[in-house]
Amino acid sequence: MARITASVFTSHVPAIGAALDLGKTQEDYWKPVFAGYDFSKQWMKDNPPDVIFLVFNDHATAFSLEMIPTFAIGTAADYQPADEGWGPRPVPKVIGHPDLAAHIAQSVIQQDFDLTIVNKMDVDHGLTVPLSLMCGQPQAWPCQVIPFAVNVVQYPVPSGRRCFQLGQAIRKAVESYDDDLNVHIWGTGGMSHQLQGARAGLINREWDNAWLDKLIADPVACANTPHIDYVREAGSEGIELVMWLIARGAMSDIVDGKVQGPAPTVKHRFYHVPASNTAVGHLILENN
Template sequence: MARITHGLSTSHIPAIGAMVDQGRTDEPYWQPIFEGYQWTKDYVAQEKPDVVILVYNDHASAFDMKFIPTFAIGCSDEFRPADEGWGPRPVPPVPGHPDLAWHIAQSCILDEFDITIINEMEVDHGLTVPMDVFFDSKDNKTPAQWPVKVVPVAVNVVTYPPPSGNRCWMLGEAIARAVESYPEDLNVHIWGTGGMSHQLQGPRAGLINKEWDQRFLDLMTSDPQKLRTIEHIEYLRETGSEGIEMVMWLIMRGALQGKVTELHRHYHVPCSNTALGHIVLKNEVAETVVA
C-alpha cells in the first residue's frame, strides 16, 4: 500500500524563488537562508519520494474573488507555473499524479470533506518555492525537470474565513486514510507550506514574532494537539495578517497520525520581511507498518 513516510514544512517566500531565478543565492544576505535547506535537499534525494502531497495557498493566480474554494485538489497530469505579474517563473512544469489525486478526492469526499476537484490549474510561488528549496542541485539551480510527482492541495488562507486549525488537522487525517487505502506501493511525503510570522501591509508591516514561531515549531513534535486549538484571532494578533498560513502545516501534521521524530529544523529572520521556518518530521507510524 501507499504510505506517508515524512512530513515537511517550509515558508514559501516569493523572494526565495526570485533569488534562485536570478542566481543570487550565494549573496551574503541569502547564503544562510539557503544553507539551512541543504540538509533537507540531501535527505530528500536519499529518500526519493514517489509523490509529494503539497499543501499550499494560491495568491490570486489560479483563483480570484469569483471562486474561492476552502480546500481544492489538483487532479491534472501537469501544473504549469503561473504568471504572477512579471511572467511565469522559469521553472519546469510540475508533474501530477492524477490517479492518486482522484483517489484522495474520492476518499475525502466520501469521508465527508467537501474538497473541490480541479482538473486544470496553474501554480504560483506557494508551490514552486518549496520545490526549489527541497529539490535542486548543489548550486541552488532549478533542475531541468522535477524528480517527483505532486498532488497539490490548495487551502484558502487569503480571504476570510479560512478553515480552522482543527479542520485542517482533520483533513490531514482524512488524507492519510486515503493514502493508506491506495493499492500501489508508494513512498509519499506531505508538505505543509506558508508562514511563519509576517505581515505585509498596514501599521504592523514587517511584524516578526520569533518567540511564537519557535513555540509553534516545538509543539509540532512535543504536543501537536495544542496546535489544533489556536484560534484565528491568535494567529492574527501574534503572527500578523499572513501568519494564518500556518494552519496549512496542520494538514501535514494531522496526516502523520501520531509519534514523529524531528530530523531537522531551520529558522531564520529576516528573509525578505518575513520569518522563515522549516521542519522535517519522520512518521514513526509508517516506519512501524513498513517494518
C-alpha cells in the same frame, strides 16, 4: 498499499524564488537562508518520494477573488508555473498523479470533507518555491506532485482544527490506495509576517519557535490555536500556518484526533529572519 513516510514544512516566500532564479543565493543576505536547506536537499536525494502531496495557498492566480474554494485538490496530469505579474518562474512544469489524486478526492469527500476538484490550474510560488528549496534547480522535478490549495487569503478561512482533521482523512485515503507508493506530505506558508497596515513587517521569533515546539510535541494543542492568536502574534499572513496542520495531522502518531502512536523523528529544523519581510521556518519529520 501507499504510505506517508514523512512530512515537510516550509515557508514559501516569493522573494526566495526570485533570489534563486536571479542567482543571488550566495549573496550575504540570502546565503544563511539557503544554507538552512542544504541538509534538506541531501535528505530528499536519500529519501526520494514517489509522490508529494503539497499543501499550499494560491495567491490569486489560479483562483481570483470571484471564486475561492476552501480546499481544492489538483487532479490534472501536469501544471504550468503561473505568471504572477512578472512572468512565470523558470522552473520545470509540475507533473501530477491524477490516479492517486482522484482516489484521495473520492475518499476524503466520503469522509465528509468538501473538496473542489481542479482539473486544470497553473501553480504559483506557493508551490514552486518549496520544490526549489528542497530539490534545487533540476531540469525536471524528481517526483510527481499533487497540489492541494487551501484558502488562507480571504476570510472566512478554515480553522486549524479542521485542517488537522483533514490531514487524518488524507492519510486514511493514501493508505487505502492499492499501489505501493512512498508519499510525502508538505505543509507550506508562514511563518510570522504581515504585508500591510500599521504592523507591516511584523516578525515574532519567540512565538514562531514556540509554535514549532508545539507542532512537534503537542500537535493537538497546536491545532486548537484560535485564529485571533495567529493574527495577533504572527501577523495577518501568519494564518498560513494552519496549512502545516494538514501535514502534521497526516502523520502516523495521530489516531482519532489524539497523539497515540510513536512520535515522529525530527530530522531537521531551521528558522531564520528575515527573508524579505517574512520569517522562514522549516521542519522535516519522519514517521516511525
